[in-house]
Amino acid sequence: xxxxxxxxxxxxxxxxxxxxxxxxxxxxxxxxxxxxxxxxxxxxxxxxxxxxxxxxxxxxxxxxxxxxxxxxxxxxxxxxxxxxxxxxxxxxxxxxxxxxxxxxxxxxxxxxxxxxxxxxxxxxxxxxxxxxxxxxxxxxxxxxxxxxxxxxxxxxxxxxxxxxxxxxxxxxxxxxxxxxxxxxxxxxxxxxxxxxxxxxxxxxxxxxxxxxxxxxxxxxxxxxxxxxxxxxxxxxxxxxxxxxxxxxxxxx
Amino acid sequence: xxxxxxxxxxxxxxxxxxxxxxxxxxxxxxxxxxxxxxxxxxxxxxxxxxxxxxxxxxxxxxxxxxxxxxxxxxxxxxxxxxxxxxxxxxxxxxxxxxxxxxxxxxxxxxxxxxxxxxxxxxxxxxxxxxxxxxxxxxxxxxxxxxxxxxxxxxxxxxxxxxxxxxxxxxxxxxxxxxxxxxxxxxxxxxxxxxxxxxxxxx
Numbered sequence: 001x002x003x004x005x006x007x008x009x010x011x012x013x014x015x016x017x018x019x020x021x022x023x024x025x026x027x028x029x030x031x032x033x034x035x036x037x038x039x040x041x042x043x044x045x046x047x048x049x050x051x052x053x054x055x056x057x058x059x060x061x062x063x064x065x066x067x068x069x070x071x072x073x074x075x076x077x078x079x080x081x082x083x084x085x086x087x088x089x090x091x092x093x094x095x096x097x098x099x100x101x102x103x104x105x106x107x108x109x110x111x112x113x114x115x116x117x118x119x120x121x122x123x124x125x126x127x128x129x130x131x132x133x134x135x136x137x138x139x140x141x142x143x144x145x146x147x148x149x150x151x152x153x154x155x156x157x158x159x160x161x162x163x164x165x166x167x168x169x170x171x172x173x174x175x176x177x178x179x180x181x182x183x184x185x186x187x188x189x190x191x192x193x194x195x196x197x198x199x200x201x202x203x204x205x206x207x208x209x210x211x212x213x214x215x216x217x218x219x220x221x222x223x224x225x226x227x228x229x230x231x232x233x234x235x236x237x238x239x240x241x242x243x244x245x246x247x248x249x250x251x252x
Numbered sequence: 253x254x255x256x257x258x259x260x261x262x263x264x265x266x267x268x269x270x271x272x273x274x275x276x277x278x279x280x281x282x283x284x285x286x287x288x289x290x291x292x293x294x295x296x297x298x299x300x301x302x303x304x305x306x307x308x309x310x311x312x313x314x315x316x317x318x319x320x321x322x323x324x325x326x327x328x329x330x331x332x333x334x335x336x337x338x339x340x341x342x343x344x345x346x347x348x349x350x351x352x353x354x355x356x357x358x359x360x361x362x363x364x365x366x367x368x369x370x371x372x373x374x375x376x377x378x379x380x381x382x383x384x385x386x387x388x389x390x391x392x393x394x395x396x397x398x399x400x401x402x403x404x405x406x407x408x409x410x411x412x413x414x415x416x417x418x419x420x421x422x423x424x425x426x427x428x429x430x431x432x433x434x435x436x437x438x439x440x441x442x443x444x445x446x447x448x449x450x451x452x453x454x
Contacts (some may be wrong), residue, residue: 002369002370002371002372002373003371003372003394004371005370005371032377039378040441043441043442045371045372045394067265070265070266070269071265071269072269072437073266073269074269074270074273074438074439074440074441074444074445075396075439075440075441076396076398076436076439077266077439090260091300094264094265095265096264096265096266096269098266098298098436098439102434118300118303119299119300119303120298120299120300121298121299121300121332121400122368122400123298123368123370123398123399123400124299167368167370167398195366196363196366196367197366197367197368198366198368200263207297220366221371224352244392
């Protein structure tokens with residue numbers, strides 16, 4: 001039986017590692033390549049890097065830098081940020097990225113997802129969606145890069161992304177990001193019911209038992225930043241990750 | 253030298269990185285002469301079966317791969333590269349290299365099993381297979397998988413490893429010096445390094 005994937009999510013800004021709270025207040029954490037080496041030693045299931053500035057500033061992925069990260073990654077690597085074309089995707093695969101994570105570009109162009117899934121296989125194409133709530137508490141799509149889009153319904157959009165060929169849907173909860181108080185379980189329940197492809201949830205994990213709660217709510221895999229970066233009540237930076245047996249015990 | 257065949261279908265960099273890590277000389281090439289020259293071949297691949305066969309054909313690589321296989325050069329197919337060793341695939345209704353008889357078929361599982369099968373899974377392996385030499389010292393041998401289709405062998409004696417996802421399926425194949433694994437050794441840290449090291453010693 002497949003064990004639930006537990007994925008550290010690392011945020012890139014100017015070749016540095018940062019951590020945000022509610023998509024804001026970014027704090028410098030350290031050197032990304034050093035972090036990868038530490039996560040290698042800890043034999044993590046998978047790693048995700050998101051360049052949080054690329055789409056916002058309409059920049060291409062920093063291919064050279066991603067290549068140097070990938071060359072140290074002996075685990076599956078997902079990358080997101082600034083991906084807009086088939087050429088970008090193709091280049092990322094050629095430098096050792098396993099999965100491309102597309103957020104902003106998918107909002108107005110699910111055709112890119114379709115084309116990429118047809119060419120590279122849907123298992124390697126991930127559509128990411130940032131979710132927040134409107135004044136009435138209704139879930140809505142948040143565009144961090146301030147992309148104008150017409151996707152008004154979250155449920156409808158994730159289903160469209162899946163139909164276009166996304167092999168995985170990565171959901172990031174803006175409100176819960178960096179809060180370390182647990183995932184938005186209602187959000188997980190609502191979306192996972194509608195999806196046939198794996199759904200990865202991110203945003204909110206602060207304790208290992210939060211991971212289990214997310215899986216019980218329907219997440220196929222769980223992702224976290226703060227949990228694997230911070231230690232103790234004062235949030236000292238300390239790269240950490242549970243051992244294999246510990247993870248097994250959490251989910252059993 | 254191990255030659256990783258480049259036919260435009262993904263994950264070459266990661267394989268090269270891991271081979272470097274275990275100090276195994278390798279190069280990436282789509283050049284027929286260089287492939288002809290190789291002491292070992294790795295056929296990688298991420299993507300769709302039909303597209304992969306199309307690319308191999310366009311690059312004129314099919315005859316040289318078959319020739320190398322006939323002359324007993326060890327070959328390791330990884331993921332899609334393993335599937336291409338088959339006779340035919342449902343994915344795009346395409347014919348394969350037909351080196352190991354069998355059909356690549358889509359997972360047909362109850363709704364509770366999401367497809368692609370994506371993540372770490374335990375494998376059961378044939379202890380006598382050279383790819384798994386020394387593995388008895390490893391606990392809970394597990395690899396990273398990402399796939400929607402799997403190899404259904406015609407002849408079960410070609411099976412060297414299985415995994416379970418809703419049902420047992422073949423995740424390792426071998427015929428003479430041709431090996432194939434459905435999972436990604438290059439993305440499976442310790443377990444992958446052991447396997448690639450074994451392959452490099454064949």
